[in-house]
Ligand SMILES: Nc1ncnc2c1ncn2[C@@H]1O[C@H](COP(=O)(O)OP(=O)(O)OP(=O)(O)O)[C@@H](O)[C@H]1O
């Protein structure tokens with residue numbers, strides 16, 4: 001593959017499985033080069049199918065998937081797959097190979113010499129925080145579920161692909177490790193310079209990792225937007241339902257005061273409480289409460305916004321979450 | 323005659339018949355492996371044909387061994403090795419073929435999917451993933467075929483193929499239990515030894531970790 005992260009574009013993509021299941025229906029969106037896109041949707045909504053279209057594990061019934069404008073159908077499937085990192089939903093490590101042999105798969109398939117592939121394996125395992133010295137010689141049945149997932153991630157990134165398809169890569173992890181892995185993943189792909197499509201059922205994960213979130217439901221695209229847009233402006237009831245349960249918490253944790261302030265009605269009066277727009281909403285609300293002031297202003301990119309009333313923030317945050 | 327005197331009297335004959343028996347089984351089993359293993363591998367790409375071939379082999383399996391020997395003697399117009407090897411070969415095919423096909427089919431779907439998704443060709447998946455993971459099942463088939471062939475080869479003495487069955491026939495004709503045992507004990511021992519040998523090879527060739 002090229003040494004640049006590709007843009008992935010889905011144009012009017014539909015897929016009907018031979019058994020008649022319409023898994024995808026006229027899906028159009030694109031993932032900008034170098035960005036992380038979280039794919040969300042209920043079970044059976046077509047997320048895995050969408051990933052499989054990118055590396056030609058499945059073929060569209062209509063529409064096109066293209067990388068940097070080049071339809072994937074025009075590439076040789078085997079070479080295409082070797083250039084794309086893929087963590088399948090169930091992990092899929094080879095049970096009869098050691099961790100390092102699993103990780104070295106794609107470099108070997110690409111014909112790297114022993115030394116190069118050795119270096120790639122070591123660095124991939126370091127990046128995925130599963131150090132080769134300790135875990136390299138273990139077989140998958142000698143690893144914990146979380147360690148296996150790290151090996152699967154290391155295997156996906158070993159040959160330095162510029163496109164990563166991750167199908168619930170953290171499914172088996174406990175919440176603490178999960179949060180840690182999310183941060184690591186984001187740092188990792190930004191360092192490697194990859195385009196990433198990440199399937200997740202966990203809205204908090206999508207918020208923590210993704211630049212953009214794509215919601216699909218029964219094979220149709222429901223909404224695409226930044227985490228802030230998804231949280232604050234669900235396009236319809238289906239989209240709202242995705243975030244409903246954890247909406248308030250997500251908004252408090254992940255929105256910055258500035259994101260909220262631009263949507264707030266100003267109020268009368270004045271305020272001496274001035275807050276930076278960069279602060280997280282939860283944190284800012286705490287500061288306002290402590291100040292004893294009902295009103296506040298926001299300093300954002302050198303401009304002063306407001307004054308706003310404290311209650312307006314809550315009203316906005318709770319809109320659509322009931 | 324004491325046991326030891328009996329053994330000494332038949333010692334040379336015993337080794338000769340034992341050699342015949344081993345040769346008969348070795349020919350049959352190698353032919354069955356040479357045909358059934360590649361055929362099984364190849365048939366995994368043609369699931370429907372695989373079903374038909376397995377069905378055919380099962381039918382052969384249901385024919386009583388003596389009947390099959392007699393039948394093959396008639397249609398080949400010969401006695402001795404030719405119909406014997408042919409009959410034993412037909413019997414040995416099924417377990418090897420079936421276990422090869424079944425074993426190759428047991429690759430866990432996520433493993434197969436990951437292999438393909440990361441860019442292995444169909445041949446690479448077969449040789450590097452499916453076949454190593456199928457080894458325990460394939461070897462179970464080989465062991466069944468081996469034990470079965472060694473046992474049934476004793477019947478081939480009826481149509482003049484020699485082997486340890488000769489003692490059994492002679493013992494039955496002369497109502498001599500010792501003579502029967504002279505054929506049975508070495509045959510059973512051979513079966514156990516070969517079975518253990520295959521089991522050992524299977525363990526050596528089976529990658530650790532398992533499917
Ligand atoms: N190979 C297949 N043949 C037929 N139907 C399939 C196949 N794979 C998936 N489907 C169907 O297509 C639909 C979408 O499946 P897909 O695996 O893409 O869902 P998903 O969004 O990944 O779900 P989950 O979150 O449970 O993994 C489902 O209804 C599923 O039953």
Ligand SMILES: [Mg+2]
Nearest residue numbers: 047048049089
């Ligand atoms: Mg899925």
